[in-house]
Amino acid sequence: MRTSVGIVGAGPAGLMLARLLRLAGIDCVVLECRDRAYVERRQRAGVLEQGTADALRAAGAGERLDREGLPHDGIELRFGRRRHRVDFPDLTGGRRVTVYAQTEVCKDLIALAETDGPPVLFEAEVLAVEDVDTDAPRIRFRRDGREEVLECAYVAGCDGFHGVCRAAVPAAVSRVHERSYPYAWLGVLADVPPSHDELVYARHDRGFALLSMRSPTVSRLYLQVPEGTKAEEWTDEEIWDELALRLETADDWRLERGPVTQKSVTPMRSYVHEPMRYGRLFLAGDAAHIVPPTGAKGLNLAVGDVVVLARALEHERRTGSTELLDSYSATCLRRVWQAERFSHDMTALLHRDPRAGSFDDRLQLARLDRITTGRSAAADLAEGYTGLPLG
């Protein structure tokens, strides 16, 4: 099999790249090891930056997003049993975010690929990418028990953190920057209308809590738990009790409870692999970088990367110049590091580090005080949350 761009992975990065290349008239094939139902059901992030929503619209994937996505003009910060709203449009000159689940973004992009192309091969497991430092890279994959080869001009490694593409960059070239955190998130999906109309980020002496949503009838909630926690260690009732404690306010706000339909633990990690390009291999999304989920940046970074990559491939096709492909890694990394900084700072601002002492606690509260009483600190948070323009 032959194509111009071999895309490994049908998460948001791979699917969006496939869509953008299709619109640019560049042929490609997507190889995904899981089946379609799995990809469409995997619970992940749910907040789209303004630039991400605009990119999806421009790619013709905005119809259901505009109908069902929930525009949000702010978030609430809670600490010391008090509530403070951060108003995004006011602080950023009109920017906002949209709550629309990653599962839905993937479903929309898969549906477009199904009607318009390119081919997305599910249950096609990539075993290795080879010869990416030559003009003729090859992707070896297994489908229906048989080994096959996809020959291509370029490989897009969109295969997430546990994929195989990153391993094709020689160790002598790779530089990894990472940070681990001594806690994780226990997340639940519950059939109950969200107890607040905006996302609530709570800093509490017992640990962080987040109230988010998937729709007007489905809530998504998270609790900070010790690293290594298993979801089964918590009963639904214990989770609701702990959420109620951490989200409690001095006024008459109440947490509504409902049936929990899913429960899982998300590890917390910051990770950047540099460079994001080696020869004819381009890494995009979680294959190249991970952010802790506090800033809701993972999906947005993935879309940002592939917008840059699609533009660079199109430029090469149109002009024969590789200048944008050559600057791909540097262009993406600038935005990636801004998102790493923001996600790290949001995480440190709101979580209870088991190693922290009273000095750290007071610093955290002083930072929150500045954000909730001073315009410049609030504007910094609002700009980080709504995101840098794609570029």
Ligand code: APR
């Ligand atoms: N062969 C084929 N496909 C693979 C392989 C392989 N060897 N390894 C992994 N994949 C697939 C996975 O099954 C997954 O569908 O690659 C896809 C990677 O998708 P994501 O993990 O969703 O990564 P990405 O598209 O970069 O999106 C980043 O996902 O992790 C969240 O919060 C993160 O929202 C962010 C987004």
Ligand code: PHB
């Ligand atoms: C989510 O809804 O899953 C979500 C929202 C905001 C975050 C992280 C996750 O910061």
